[in-house]
Amino acid sequence: MKEVRTLYVDHGEEGVRLDRWFKRRWPHLNHIQIQKLTRSGQIRVDGARAKPDTRLSAGSQVRVPPLPDAPPPREKGQIDPREAAYARSLVIYEDEEVLALNKPAGLAVQGGTKTSKHVDRLLSAWGEGTQRPKLVHRLDRDTSGVLVLGKTPVAAAKLGLAFAKRKARKVYWAIVAGFPKPGEGVIDLPLIKKGVGDREMVVPAEPGEERAEAAETEFVTVTRAGPRAAWMALWPHTGRTHQLRAHMLAMGHPILGDPKYNTELSRELSGGLKLQLHARRLVLPHPSRGMLALEAPISPELEAGFARFGFDVHEADPDPFAGRKGR
Template sequence: MTDEATKREVKTLYVAEAEDGIRLDRWFRRRWPHLSNIQVQKMARSGQIRVDGARIKPEGRLTAGAAVRVPPIPDPVVRAPGEHQALSPADVAFARSLVLYEDDLVIALNKPWGLAVQGGTKTTRHVDRLLSAWGEGMERPRLVHRLDRDTSGVLLLGKGPEAAKRLAGAFARRQAKKTYWALVIGLPKPTAGQIDLALKKTGINDYEIMRPADTKENGAEPAETAYALISHAGQRASWLALRPFTGRTHQLRAHMKAIGHPILGDPKYGDETSAELSGPLKLQLHARRIELDHPSGGKLIVEAPISPEMRAGFQHFGFDEGEAEADPFAGVRRMR
């Protein structure tokens, strides 16, 4: 591509009022759902993306009216017909076995523990690759949000760019009501409340961790989580419902650690006491329920049955799924 052609494709777009405070990477993913996080990060870190003439980090937040320099956006990868057969028949069957709900615009998967949502240097089997089970090009579903590798539960996909844009927009505007189940050490007091504690990412690559930070600290991001006790095993462990009002990396894990009740089976945010209580248990965190507007109108509510890893925790502590309300946060609002 010539320099002249590149210049012609550079655009300046303005941040809408309703988008005030949105992260740069999410702003890009809302408009171009086919972009990967890695692509957005590369464009930002190389200076191809600028806001009001200045460089910005992928996690930087935009203000209403800001001018965003948008470099040429790569087209979606369109593979040759039948190329999705690079997936083995077993992989195709596995991908389709995860479906909780599917219609013309939406797919909801029950993502298992240990399966990454997107690939990386050492990750070749992940949800994004498995989406080829539905076809390529316009037939290929699009990711609209993420779950940690070791978090199981509901993962939504959009069929087609318009559906993906609307779903991603609902997450970006924090209109999606997400309910997680978690088993934590101890018994929180009070047994229900809200955590308003900014978080900051430290470390690099696999050693990245979110820690509490002052809101004025450079790189700190506001983070809010509501929690409610569902049941408890004496003072040893509790089954909590968690609702993140913001979407920071590892937010629930970092917030529970911060209040002294780390999630069981968490090698990154746990401590010696929780590790001893966890024993062989894997991360006890499950995306149980999502409620949001369906792209075609009406409400979409999807629930995911717990994973075998989470069931092991329930059995160990004697919890019964029937004890939980459908939405333990009905009427709960953000603190600010």
């Protein structure tokens, strides 16, 4: 609106504050803008200066100065520049076909009923339609680390196939309670979702139990902090929900900071730590050339665990499973 207008207060608006009267008509105006317009005398009531909290009377004349235009309505799913910058700050690798992010702990990969901020929404930073990167695998909300996406439909299909055919080697770092013996091996333990108390959990399945899913995890102990805790590298050969968390609990060495899969000892050792699980490294075929080796710097949450137990990131072999056949 570029011209000065005079509007009259309706009978139904008797006693309404001036600033609220403006907000009803021009909701894009904020309190600071209205305050500046009243302080400078551009907004007047019955010819006199007024304050934002002035109560209006029916029939009063309100001088309305030129107002800034309302911004165009944001398209569904569109994100603002700050969110786009945040999304791009997570990038650890990008080319014309592949995008890899270091997903922070606490950020969901996809939205839900009560989840409005998630990776899938942030992908609008790269555009919509065919320009929008496609998710090809998942990480739990509280797990940080490498998340890879396809930037074209063909690339996404090829990356997804690499996961489906177990051609992707995923290396997670975790701090667990106690000192696992043996220090390396393979856990082959089917899992099943069940109601446990008032929550749904993934638990070991009984032999022959319907709905059970095969689950296999290879593990290597990197180092330990005496008998209290161990830093482990985990390679899930299958991709079941909460697989690593459930398998480590079944071994008697739950991941520290886990609010769901824990024991009295692990809760005591955690002492305020967040989930100590990080997708450190991902090696898989590039959609069109060679192999990709992606690595995510450890999260602040895992850094806190390393500091507590005296672990040093440089102690680990970059790929402790190199040379192993896997399953």
